[in-house]
Amino acid sequence: MFWSKLWFFVVAIAAAVAVTLALLMPRPAQRARVVEERQRLVVACDVVSILLSENARTRVELAGTFARAPEMIGALEQASGAQAITDAASRAARDAGGRLIGSVEGARPDFAILIDRKGRVLARVGVDESDFGDVLAGRPLVDDALAGYLRDDLWIEKGRLFLVSAAPVVRRDPSVAYTGAVVLGHALTKELTDKLVGSLDVDIGFYVGSDVVASSATVVLDDEALAKALPHQGDVRRDCAANPPFNLRAGKEDYTAVVARLPGEAEQKGAFYTVFIEKPRAIGFAGTLGAVRQNDLSFGSFPWVLVGVGLVLVLGIGMVLMVLEADRPLRRLAADTVKLAKGEAERLAEDDHHGKFGSIARSVNIAIDKLSREAKAARKDLDQLLGPAPEGSLGAADLIGTALPVARPGGSQPAFAPPPPSEFRFGDKGGSGAKPAPRSIPVPAIEDLDLGPARPAPAIAATPKTPPPRPPGPPPRPPVPGTGTPPPGGPPRGRAIDDDILSVDESAEISNVGVEPGSADEEAYFRGVFDDFLALKAKCGEASGGVTFPKFADKLRKNRDELVARTGCRQVKFTVYVKDGKAALKATPVKQSA
Amino acid sequence: MAHVSIGAAALAIAVVAVPAAAHAGTVAGKIDLPPGGGGALEKRGRGFLDRSENPILPVRGFDPLPYMVVVLVPKDGAAPAGAPRQVSWDLIGESFDHPVLPVVAGTSVIIKNRGRSSPVLRATQDPQLIQPGPINPTGAKELKATGGPLITIVDPGSPHLVGRLLVAPSPYFALADGSGRFEIGDVPEGSYTVRVWFRDDWVKRDEETVAVRGKAEVNPKIPPGFLAPAAATK
Numbered sequence: 001m002f003w004s005k006l007w008f009f010v011v012a013i014a015a016a017v018a019v020t021l022a023l024l025m026p027r028p029a030q031r032a033r034v035v036e037e038r039q040r041l042v043v044a045c046d047v048v049s050i051l052l053s054e055n056a057r058t059r060v061e062l063a064g065t066f067a068r069a070p071e072m073i074g075a076l077e078q079a080s081g082a083q084a085i086t087d088a089a090s091r092a093a094r095d096a097g098g099r100l101i102g103s104v105e106g107a108r109p110d111f112a113i114l115i116d117r118k119g120r121v122l123a124r125v126g127v128d129e130s131d132f133g134d135v136l137a138g139r140p141l142v143d144d145a146l147a148g149y150l151r152d153d154l155w156i157e158k159g160r161l162f163l164v165s166a167a168p169v170v171r172r173d174p175s176v177a178y179t180g181a182v183v184l185g186h187a188l189t190k191e192l193t194d195k196l197v198g199s200l201d202v203d204i205g206f207y208v209g210s211d212v213v214a215s216s217a218t219v220v221l222d223d224e225a226l227a228k229a230l231p232h233q234g235d236v237r238r239d240c241a242a243n244p245p246f247n248l249r250a251g252k253e254d255y256t257a258v259v260a261r262l263p264g265e266a267e268q269k270g271a272f273y274t275v276f277i278e279k280p281r282a283i284g285f286a287g288t289l290g291a292v293r294q295n296d297l298s299f300g301s302f303p304w305v306l307v308g309v310g311l312v313l314v315l316g317i318g319m320v321l322m323v324l325e326a327d328r329p330l331r332r333l334a335a336d337t338v339k340l341a342k343g344e345a346e347r348l349a350e351d352d353h354h355g356k357f358g359s360i361a362r363s364v365n366i367a368i369d370k371l372s373r374e375a376k377a378a379r380k381d382l383d384q385l386l387g388p389a390p391e392g393s394l395g396a397a398d399l400i401g402t403a404l405p406v407a408r409p410g411g412s413q414p415a416f417a418p419p420p421p422s423e424f425r426f427g428d429k430g431g432s433g434a435k436p437a438p439r440s441i442p443v444p445a446i447e448d449l450d451l452g453p454a455r456p457a458p459a460i461a462a463t464p465k466t467p468p469p470r471p472p473g474p475p476p477r478p479p480v481p482g483t484g485t486p487p488p489g490g491p492p493r494g495r496a497i498d499d500d501i502l503s504v505d506e507s508a509e510i511s512n513v514g515v516e517p518g519s520a521d522e523e524a525y526f527r528g529v530f531d532d533f534l535a536l537k538a539k540c541g542e543a544s545g546g547v548t549f550p551k552f553a554d555k556l557r558k559n560r561d562e563l564v565a566r567t568g569c570r571q572v573k574f575t576v577y578v579k580d581g582k583a584a585l586k587a588t589p590v591k592q593s594a
Numbered sequence: 595m596a597h598v599s600i601g602a603a604a605l606a607i608a609v610v611a612v613p614a615a616a617h618a619g620t621v622a623g624k625i626d627l628p629p630g631g632g633g634a635l636e637k638r639g640r641g642f643l644d645r646s647e648n649p650i651l652p653v654r655g656f657d658p659l660p661y662m663v664v665v666l667v668p669k670d671g672a673a674p675a676g677a678p679r680q681v682s683w684d685l686i687g688e689s690f691d692h693p694v695l696p697v698v699a700g701t702s703v704i705i706k707n708r709g710r711s712s713p714v715l716r717a718t719q720d721p722q723l724i725q726p727g728p729i730n731p732t733g734a735k736e737l738k739a740t741g742g743p744l745i746t747i748v749d750p751g752s753p754h755l756v757g758r759l760l761v762a763p764s765p766y767f768a769l770a771d772g773s774g775r776f777e778i779g780d781v782p783e784g785s786y787t788v789r790v791w792f793r794d795d796w797v798k799r800d801e802e803t804v805a806v807r808g809k810a811e812v813n814p815k816i817p818p819g820f821l822a823p824a825a826a827t828k
Contacts, residue, residue, distance in 0.1 A: 049642070052642050053642040053643060055642075056641055056642035056643045057643060060643065060646075064648075119687075119689075121687075126778075128710070131710055133612030134686070134687040134708070134709050134710050135686040135687035135688060135689060135709065136687055136688050137688065137689055138687065138688035138754055138755060139686070139754050140638035140639045140754055141641075141690045142688070143635065143638070144635065144638075144645050146654075147635045147653050147654040147655075148647060148648050148651055148652065148653030148654055149635075149645040149646065149647060149648070149653055150645065150647075150648055151640070151641060151643065151644075151645035151646070152641030152642055152643055152645050153639065153640075153641040154641060164641075167648070168651075168652050170648060170650045172650070176651050177651070178651065178654065263639070263640055263641050263642060264639050264640065264641045265639065265752075265754070267639075268639075268753045269751065312637075455624065509680050565719075
């Protein structure tokens with residue numbers, strides 16, 4: 001069983017490892033997914049930054065186009081030379097600007113501001129069109145444009161975020177000179193946010209402080225968490241990569257977001273954008289199973305052959321080990337016990353069985369030994385009671401011999417060949433002389449009590465001797481049905497208890513049935529048996545010796561009690577009969593009351 | 595870039611806050627900038643892109659003259675305090691008409707908002723100097739020029755909006771025009787040290803003395819690198 005147990009442990013450990021892996025595997029996968037999603041978020045943030053830069057480039061180019069328009073150059077040249085800007089000049093410039101905006105294909109600017117060389121606003125188009133003459137010089141974008149630079153910026157006007165671009169207006173004729181600047185503004189709208197993240201599978205929101213300016217999603221993110229994650233120093237252009245993604249909530253949903261400051265003037269006012277996605281849900285084992293697709297189980301995707309071979313191998317090894325270590329030894333033991341039951345063997349062959357089966361065999365043999373010893377003790381008591389068996393008889397040792405094994409593996413040979421287990425006698429050493437057949441049940445079901453003349457007690461270890469010729473005994477009685485009286489010469493070898501009980505005894509029947517132990521009739525019954533025994537002894541020419549009724553009755557009582565204890569019978573019937581020309585006494589357990 | 599104010603002050607503007615002396619003179623001259631002037635226009639912020647020069651015309655450099663004040667400090671150190679008075683300082687949109695306004699100590703400065711926005715001005719050196727709250731368009735706020743020598747006025751909501759009040763050590767000072775010329779009138783006879791203030795600090799230069807008796811001319815020479823300490827901030 002060792003290898004079977006070992007295999008069981010190996011398979012159990014393998015199963016435990018497999019279950020552990022099955023429960024564990026989703027976790028690294030989940031972490032990997034989170035990391036992947038975070039990385040995707042950072043990449044999306046960078047992509048948005050790139051797209052916004054590209055958008056800025058387009059807008060700056062558009063501002064340059066505006067600045068090169070002749071009507072812009074002329075209007076600003078004229079305004080720059082004037083002491084004050086008139087309403088008419090402003091209106092004319094506004095109309096020209098409106099026409100230019102109307103001619104723009106694609107994303108048209110939401111406003112345009114025309115600024116003269118002195119930094120004064122000549123006209124506004126699309127926003128506060130009635131305002132002009134104020135000075136916008138001082139704003140970095142305007143100062144740069146008036147100095148000849150093209151650039152972009154982000155302005156926050158009236159709660160809206162504008163992507164602005166500016167270009168200097170240069171007069172080329174008659175001489176090249178700066179005459180002002182053009183500023184274009186594109187409002188940041190949902191349309192633009194959708195366009196920015198359309199192919200990124202993320203959402204984006206633009207904020208000024210805690211106020212949402214534009215967002216591709218309708219969720220309201222936790223502005224405190226956003227503000228907390230917002231960096232306050234370092235290069236704005238590196239915010240996407242420098243700021244790790246973080247988790248935040250929007251209602252009942254969890255999101256992962258990354259924030260990046262917006263550059264330019266807007267940065268000074270706390271403007272930023274956040275790219276966010278729904279936080280990957282913890283999938284777990286059940287989620288992993290739920291995510292399995294049919295294709296995952298196809299032969300091309302899953303090593304079914306390997307799994308099948310492994311399963312067959314595991315089962316095969318387990319079954320082989322079971323057959324080798326359990327089934328076959330059990331069958332052998334069962335066969336041996338059947339032999340034992342049939343009387344074909346006195347003992348179980350311990351050496352033929354290994355492990356627990358060997359232990360079972362040894363235990364059974366030990367039990368047999370114990371019973372034999374008890375039988376021997378009982379015989380010894382009879383010898384003490386009735387005196388030693390006469391020469392040639394086994395005496396009390398016969399009773400013991402019936403339970404002793406012929407030979408115990410690893411032990412010494414028995415001192416004498418045991419008589420048939422179902423009989424014992426006094427004064428008949430060696431019983432009938434025939435070699436006793438092995439019995440399957442060591443408990444003597446039927447005991448022959450040969451109450452011969454007093455004789456010295458034979459040594460238990462004495463070798464059985466061939467009994468001397470005995471005087472002819474009384475003629476055998478006709479068998480009495482139901483008495484169970486064995487025929488002369490004892491019951492046949494190898495017979496079972498029931499066979500003995502139901503057998504027809506040739507000897508004279510003393511009593512048809514035993515009495516209840518402890519009953520009032522017991523004394524009379526034992527007396528009858530005693531009288532029959534003495535009479536039969538006398539008939540066989542045997543001396544009665546020193547046999548007295550009290551000793552005889554005590555022995556019968558003791559013998560009856562032992563039989564009752566061993567066989568579980570309720571009554572014991574004692575019969576006397578002639579065996580080998582001598583009187584013998586036989587005890588028969590009766591299972592049912594007559 | 596207070597182009598308007600510079601234009602209005604095309605002629606030398608002398609801001610003299612003392613009564614005319616009996617033997618007053620005039621000091622005039624031109625600020626002598628080093629070659630290259632103020633250098634390239636400093637970069638202030640950026641959008642998604644870096645600014646790029648236009649391909650048609652060279653870009654204009656930084657003009658430091660609107661940020662310069664010429665001050666005459668008496669050699670004997672006994673400069674008259676001058677009579678405090680009230681001056682107007684216009685906020686013309688996204689900048690002040692004078693990015694640096696010299697005043698004498700105790701002068702009441704009235705900031706008038708000529709622009710469209712409503713800035714919330716604050717003196718960085720003393721937040722209590724200006725009454726809290728925005729200045730609405732056409733509105734005004736008054737502050738008393740004390741302490742000094744520099745009082746910086748900012749709008750936290752518009753970081754580009756910065757004005758500087760120079761509390762001058764003497765009442766004899768002048769702003770330069772667009773070409774660097776200046777004129778200080780009613781200067782009592784005497785010997786004076788010529789000092790030049792640029793934006794946030796005095797320009798570090800060799801001591802230059804001018805003796806005033808009638809009309810005197812001085813051309814303060816600005817050393818190269820004068821922008822260095824203050825170039826990063828406007």
